[in-house]
Amino acid sequence: MSSTFFIPAVNIMGIGCLDEAMVAIGKYGFRKALIVTDTGLAKAGVAKMIAGKLAMLDIDSVIFDGAKPNPSIANVELGLGLLKDSGCDFVVSLGGGSPHDCAKGIALCATNGGQIRDYEGVDQSTKPQLPLIAINTTAGTASEMTRFCIITDESRHVKMAIVDRNVTPLLSVNDPALMVAMPKGLTAATGMDALTHAIEAYVSTAATPITDACALKAITLISNNLRLAVSDGSDLAARENMAYAQFLAGMAFNNASLGHVHAMAHQLGGFYDLPHGVCNAVLLPHVQSFNALVCADRLRDVAVAMGVDTHGFSPEKGAQAAIAAIRNLSRDVEIPAGLRELGAKLNDIPLLASNALKDACGLTNPRVADQRQIEEIFRSAF
Numbered sequence: 001m002s003s004t005f006f007i008p009a010v011n012i013m014g015i016g017c018l019d020e021a022m023v024a025i026g027k028y029g030f031r032k033a034l035i036v037t038d039t040g041l042a043k044a045g046v047a048k049m050i051a052g053k054l055a056m057l058d059i060d061s062v063i064f065d066g067a068k069p070n071p072s073i074a075n076v077e078l079g080l081g082l083l084k085d086s087g088c089d090f091v092v093s094l095g096g097g098s099p100h101d102c103a104k105g106i107a108l109c110a111t112n113g114g115q116i117r118d119y120e121g122v123d124q125s126t127k128p129q130l131p132l133i134a135i136n137t138t139a140g141t142a143s144e145m146t147r148f149c150i151i152t153d154e155s156r157h158v159k160m161a162i163v164d165r166n167v168t169p170l171l172s173v174n175d176p177a178l179m180v181a182m183p184k185g186l187t188a189a190t191g192m193d194a195l196t197h198a199i200e201a202y203v204s205t206a207a208t209p210i211t212d213a214c215a216l217k218a219i220t221l222i223s224n225n226l227r228l229a230v231s232d233g234s235d236l237a238a239r240e241n242m243a244y245a246q247f248l249a250g251m252a253f254n255n256a257s258l259g260h261v262h263a264m265a266h267q268l269g270g271f272y273d274l275p276h277g278v279c280n281a282v283l284l285p286h287v288q289s290f291n292a293l294v295c296a297d298r299l300r301d302v303a304v305a306m307g308v309d310t311h312g313f314s315p316e317k318g319a320q321a322a323i324a325a326i327r328n329l330s331r332d333v334e335i336p337a338g339l340r341e342l343g344a345k346l347n348d349i350p351l352l353a354s355n356a357l358k359d360a361c362g363l364t365n366p367r368v369a370d371q372r373q374i375e376e377i378f379r380s381a382f
């Protein structure tokens with residue numbers, strides 16, 4: 001079986017790497033940036049700080065702080081309008097998954113024309129996007145280094161998965177010094193998102209030895225560091241390990257893709273406007289219980305990566321140990337126990353399930369599921 005490995009050409013990471021990244025940005029010869037961010041980072045002055053550093057490189061910029069959590073088609077269109085009116089020749093995304101995804105939508109439409117809805121699915125665009133430099137502040141969605149762009153179509157209440165090599169950023173930046181301000185809840189949710197990426201990629205039907213290595217290392221780093229990063233946000237060593245972990249998990253799922261957890265979580269996020277990482281964290285043990293029938297040996301590896309001594313365990317017992325370890329981590333970082341707590345409604349399950357079956361992320365789940373089975377998993381997660 002052949003495989004293709006996608007990753008940005010240049011990736012700069014580590015505590016205090018932002019200045020090194022700015023030197024790299026200065027060498028591309030760009031003139032004016034659209035800085036895509038959210039209101040929180042704009043209000044905290046982080047976007048202005050980046051604009052100031054660009055100005056020192058003689059690069060002009062304009063700030064667009066309209067990337068909402070679960071960014072929408074309207075957010076993309078507003079940013080695209082500002083980009084065109086301002087004559088920007090590249091895009092800088094600053095934040096977590098929402099600003100990166102919104103920026104990808106803007107940069108893709110800037111060169112390909114049309115609307116972001118036109119690019120739903122896999123590799124629907126024909127031209128490279130406007131150059132995108134992604135400065136990450138969470139750990140994380142890994143959107144700063146992936147070819148995945150998730151945009152909410154508010155009219156349909158669904159999250160569109162745009163999986164397109166052309167949305168891969170030119171340069172990714174992961175400076176843990178920009179992550180210390182993340183509150184506990186966001187640290188926990190984004191960390192569990194990264195764990196979900198690693199586990200779904202590891203049990204994916206498209207996994208390769210390269211993605212396996214990335215996934216297992218990510219799982220170990222997350223198991224050893226997420227609790228620390230949540231309990232003490234200023235623990236720079238834990239923050240740096242989480243930055244590496246989420247990047248490794250991104251390398252894994254960017255190439256092995258995901259599974260039913262993401263396909264189902266996208267529907268919850270799109271329907272109820274819920275945080276992506278929390279939806280994943282709640283669904284993860286339930287989907288892996290469903291998957292254990294066909295990939296127990298792989299889930300036993302997950303248990304080992306999470307520090308469980310599986311000596312003498314059958315694959316089935318190892319899979320149960322992995323699911324227990326996931327639940328323990330989730331509980332320790334105070335993820336809500338079920339979907340009811342998140343405000344989901346039992347009556348919506350049939351529609352959520354049918355939309356989940358249309359999501360491209362489910363295609364590589366190790367166990368094929370039908371409408372009834374997806375509905376059952378949703379119910380079990382209530």
Ligand SMILES: [Fe+2]
Nearest residue numbers: 141193197276
């Ligand atoms: Fe995710």
